[in-house]
Every structure is written in structure tokens, then in C-alpha cells.
Amino acid sequence: MDVAITEPFNREKQFAAKRRAVIRSAGQAFRRRGYHNASMKDIAQSLGLTKPALYYYVKNKEEVLLECHLMAYDAMDEILAVKRAANLTALDELERLFGQFVEMLTDAGVSLLTDVDSLSEPNKAAVLSRRRKIERKIVKLVKAGQNDGSIRNGDAQLHAFFFMGALNWLNAWYDAQGRLKSEQIAHHFALQMRRGIQA
Amino acid sequence: MDVAITEPFNREKQFAAKRRAVIRSAGQAFRRRGYHNASMKDIAQSLGLTKPALYYYVKNKEEVLLECHLMAYDAMDEILAVKRAANLTALDELERLFGQFVEMLTDAGVSLLTDVDSLSEPNKAAVLSRRRKIERKIVKLVKAGQNDGSIRNGDAQLHAFFFMGALNWLNAWYDAQGRLKSEQIAHHFALQMRRGIQA
DNA sequence: TATAATTTTGACCCTTGAGTCAAATTTATT
DNA sequence: AATAAATTTGACTCAAGGGTCAAAATTATA
Numbered sequence: 001m002d003v004a005i006t007e008p009f010n011r012e013k014q015f016a017a018k019r020r021a022v023i024r025s026a027g028q029a030f031r032r033r034g035y036h037n038a039s040m041k042d043i044a045q046s047l048g049l050t051k052p053a054l055y056y057y058v059k060n061k062e063e064v065l066l067e068c069h070l071m072a073y074d075a076m077d078e079i080l081a082v083k084r085a086a087n088l089t090a091l092d093e094l095e096r097l098f099g100q101f102v103e104m105l106t107d108a109g110v111s112l113l114t115d116v117d118s119l120s121e122p123n124k125a126a127v128l129s130r131r132r133k134i135e136r137k138i139v140k141l142v143k144a145g146q147n148d149g150s151i152r153n154g155d156a157q158l159h160a161f162f163f164m165g166a167l168n169w170l171n172a173w174y175d176a177q178g179r180l181k182s183e184q185i186a187h188h189f190a191l192q193m194r195r196g197i198q199a
Numbered sequence: 200m201d202v203a204i205t206e207p208f209n210r211e212k213q214f215a216a217k218r219r220a221v222i223r224s225a226g227q228a229f230r231r232r233g234y235h236n237a238s239m240k241d242i243a244q245s246l247g248l249t250k251p252a253l254y255y256y257v258k259n260k261e262e263v264l265l266e267c268h269l270m271a272y273d274a275m276d277e278i279l280a281v282k283r284a285a286n287l288t289a290l291d292e293l294e295r296l297f298g299q300f301v302e303m304l305t306d307a308g309v310s311l312l313t314d315v316d317s318l319s320e321p322n323k324a325a326v327l328s329r330r331r332k333i334e335r336k337i338v339k340l341v342k343a344g345q346n347d348g349s350i351r352n353g354d355a356q357l358h359a360f361f362f363m364g365a366l367n368w369l370n371a372w373y374d375a376q377g378r379l380k381s382e383q384i385a386h387h388f389a390l391q392m393r394r395g396i397q398a
Numbered sequence: 399t400a401t402a403a404t405t406t407t408g409a410c411c412c413t414t415g416a417g418t419c420a421a422a423t424t425t426a427t428t
Numbered sequence: 429a430a431t432a433a434a435t436t437t438g439a440c441t442c443a444a445g446g447g448t449c450a451a452a453a454t455t456a457t458a
Contacts, residue, residue: 015404033316036235039445052448053406061446114313114371117232152394158379158387165368166361172313173360180357188357195351196395214434238415251418252436260416 019057022047027068027111031171035065035115065115066123072112073130075104080137090145091198094138098163099190105170106182114168135160142197152199163193218256221246226267226310230370234264234314264314265322271311272329274303279336289344290397293337297362298389304369305381313367334359341396351398362392 025047029038040061044054058064079100084093104110116127142159145151151159166189174185224246228237239260243253257263278299283292303309315326337359344350350358365388373384 034235034314036233037316040447041445050407051446052408055447056405115233117236154387154390155379155383158384159391161368161372162362162365162388162391165366166364168371169360169364169367172367180354184354185357188353189361191353192358192361192395195397196391198394239417240415249437250416251438254417255435 015057022054022057023064023067023071024109024111026064027071027113028109030065030068030113030115031111035113035118062119062123065113065118066127068111068113069116069119069127070130072110073127073134075108075110076101076134079104080134089148089150090141091150091194094141094145094151094197095190095194097138097141098167098193099186101167102170102186102189103182105167106174106176106185112168112171114171135164138164145197149199151197154197159197163196166193214256221253221256222263222266222270223308223310225263226270226312227308229264229267229312229314230310234312234317261318261322264312264317265326267310267312268315268318268326269329271309272326272333274307274309275300275333278303279333288347288349289340290349290393293340293344293350293396294389294393296337296340297366297392298385300366301369301385301388302381304366305373305375305384311367311370313370334363337363344396348398350396353396358396362395365392 022043026038026043029043029046032038040054041051043064044051047054058067079097084096088096105112116124116131119127138160139156142151142156146153146156170185174180176182221242225237225242228242228245231237239253240250242263243250246253257266278296283295287295304311315323315330318326338355341350341355341358345352345355369384373379375381
């Protein structure tokens with residue numbers, strides 16, 4: 001086989017995959033116990049590694065937190081990127097998006113963290129900028145809905161802040177083993193979001 | 200004047216007042232920067248004190264966090280304690296309560312914190328127990344609304360989790376100096392909450 | 399099998415911040 | 429003014445946890 005090129009590429013892939021696993025695992029820990037309550041040693045152990053082995057894959061703890069944030073925002077961007085069908089109202093679209101966000105946070109192991117103050121200034125700014133960009137898209141959609149008549153009037157920003165809270169609060173109570181199943185939550189939340197703002 | 204009794208009482212009052220000030224000030228710091236990012240030294244300085252002076256009023260940092268949680272729950276209990284007028288639907292009542300919660304978190308300097316994992320087991324259990332007690336009251340009210348026909352059917356717990364998220368998310372974005380004024384937010388949120396669950 | 403690259407580790411260093419204490423200062427009482 | 433109580437502080441101790449490093453172990457390559 002033509003390994004001369006693919007082999008080193010596979011090595012990189014292995015490395016990247018392991019690195020992602022580190023970030024994801026750390027994300028779970030941060031989500032459950034909080035950034036400062038989850039030590040690098042804990043995170044390493046939960047992957048069957050030792051601390052120095054972790055540091056082979058990441059520069060420092062803050063970098064891990066940063067990537068957790070960005071990973072979640074990437075996932076949200078991906079959901080937001082899908083162009084909506086022309087026949088749907090902005091409200092319909094928002095309902096669909098919101099349901100997908102919920103599923104992403106429950107089903108898929110994506111962790112939407114809130115601890116932004118544990119980042120140093122440049123990173124904090126970067127994360128907040130990403131967050132605002134997503135918020136802006138959503139607010140824009142709310143305004144579109146107010147124009148197409150599907151969403152009732154009122155401060156669009158407040159409309160959005162309200163239901164984004166429901167999303168961020170998921171971390172505090174959602175339990176994959178619990179009574180409430182991902183799909184059920186997504187469906188319920190999407191509807192409650194819709195009703196809250198519909199015209 | 201008959202000081203023999205009132206004087207020592209005043210001393211205690213002074214002490215208690217200063218102690219409360221410490222808790223409240225710490226609460227602001229925890230809310231803004233997070234429990235672990237706000238050092239006891241910071242908290243002391245923001246009150247014009249030094250660290251050892253703080254420790255004259257509180258046992259340790261965890262105690263401060265605990266009291267912050269309890270203080271917020273006390274305020275919520277107080278709001279919840281008011282008997283509702285017999286002619287109001289449960290939904291009306293819920294709307295009123297929710298608006299009051301929002302005002303309490305914005306106008307009054309009450310800090311509703313989410314960091315429960317930085318508490319040791321017994322304290323964490325105590326805080327979660329208080330939280331659940333409040334949640335239970337609210338869920339009960341939701342169910343009452345489903346009985347009196349003012350609130351649409353669906354999992355009452357999910358109804359509540361959704362709008363409680365909006366409340367907890369306030370910390371992340373509310374700024375007393377910002378564009379959005381307390382009363383406006385309270386009114387808007389109360390309505391959006393109502394619409395989300397009304398029959 | 400020998401050699402080189404990658405991955406992992408035990409043992410360490412170092413900073414940060416919680417918490418303490420004996421002594422100083424301020425405030426009230428006789 | 430003298431004494432006692434309450435309050436505040438400078439100067440510490442100490443543990444936890446982030447991060448490093450030289451060497452060992454593993455895996456791939458010649």
C-alpha cells in the first residue's frame with residue numbers, strides 16, 4: 001500500500017482524535033463539577049492517563065476550557081448554518097433550531113459551558129465574541145419573525161435572552177439517566193419557546 | 200437611658216449588619232466573577248477591609264457561599280409565601296411571582312448563584328434541598344394551573360425547568376448600567392413565561 | 399535486531415489563595 | 429485616665445493543584 005503519505009497522516013489523525021477526546025472528557029467534567037472543581041489529574045484519570053500525558057496533548061488547562069467553549073459554538077454554528085426552507089416562518093425555523101440545540105446538549109455529548117471568567121482576557125474576549133455572534137443571529141431571526149408576523153412584538157433581545165436561559169440551565173439539571181429523555185425535552189422546550197414569543 | 204439591655208443588643212446588631220454586608224458583597228463578586236475567581240482578599244478590599252478582618256465575621260469561604268445561596272432562597276421563599284387572591288388563576292399567580300423574582304435579582308442586590316459543586320457534601324445537600332423545595336412549590340402551582348385550566352398540559356417539571364433557566368441566566372447578561380431596565384425585564388419575562396405555558 | 403520517533407510516567411517545582419495568630423488599634427465602660 | 433471589650437492588621441503557614449522535565453516505555457521504521 002501507498003503508505004509513504006498516508007502513514008504520517010494517520011499519526012496526525014490519531015493524535016487529533018486523542019486530543020479531541022481529552023477536550024470532550026474535560027468538557028463533561030467541567031460541565032458536571034465546574035472548571036475549578038475538576039483537576040487536570042481527575043480529567044487524566046478518567047481517561048486512564050496520568051497528568052503529564054494530558055499535557056502531551058494540550059498546552060494548559062485554560063486552553064482546554066477555551067476549546068470546550070469553541071467546540072460548543074462550532075456545533076451551534078453548524079446547526080445555524082442550514083438554510084431554512086422559504087415557506088417556513090422565522091418562528092418555525094426558530095422552533096426547529098431550538099429543538100436541535102437541546103438535542104445537541106443532551107444526546108450528543110456537547111457541553112455548553114458558562115464559565116467565561118476563568119479565561120484570561122484575550123480568550124474571554126474571543127469566546128464572548130463567538131457567543132454574541134450566535135446571539136445576534138438568533139435575535140435577527142426573532143426580528144425576521146416580527147416582520148413576517150409570526151412573532152409578537154417586544155424587545156427581540158429580551159425574547160432571546162429568555163429562551164437562551166433555558167438552554168444554559170440544562171446543565172444544572174439534565175441527567176442522561178433521569179426520567180426525562182432527550183427527545184422529549186427537545187420537543188417540549190421547542191414548543192414552550194415558540195409559545196412564549198409567537199404572535 | 201436604659202442602656203444596660205439595649206447596648207449589647209446594638210453591638211450584636213452592628214456585628215450582624217456588617218456580617219450581612221460581607222455576605223452580600225461576596226455574593227456580588229461570586230455572581231460576577233465566579234466563586235473561585237473571587238478571592239477573599241478581593242472581597243475584603245472591596246469593603247475597605249483586610250482579609251483577617253473578614254474572618255472576624257465569617258468562618259470560611261464556603262460558609263460565605265452557603266449563606267449567599269440561602270439568602271437568595273430566603274428572598275424567594277418570602278415572595279412565595281404571600282397567599283394568592285382567590286380570584287386569580289394559578290397562571291396569574293405564577294406570572295406575578297416570576298416578575299417579582301426577576302425584580303429581586305435585578306433591582307434588589309440578591310444574587311442567585313448556581314455554583315453548588317464548590318460546597319462540601321452536607322452544605323451542598325442543604326442547598327439542593329432548599330432549591331428543590333422551591334421548585335416543588337412552583338411545579339405544584341403549574342399543576343394547579345393545569346387543573347384550573349389556565350395552563351396547558353405537558354410535563355409540569357419541564358414547564359418549570361424552562362422558565363427557571365431564564366432566571367438563572369440573568370446573572371450572565373444583566374447589567375444594572377445597561378440598556379435594559381429592571382422593571383422592563385421583569386414585565387417582559389413575566390409575560391413570556393406566561394405565554395410559554397398558558398392553555 | 400537496531401534505530402528513531404512517539405507516547406507515557408514518577409518525581410519534582412512553584413504559585414496562588416485559604417486560613418491563622420499574636421499583637422496593635424480602636425471603641426466603649428468605670 | 430485606666431481598663432476592658434471589640435475590631436483590625438502584618439506577617440505568617442499550609443495545601444492544592446497547575447505545570448515541567450528527564451528518563452522510561454512503547455510503537456513504528458530500516
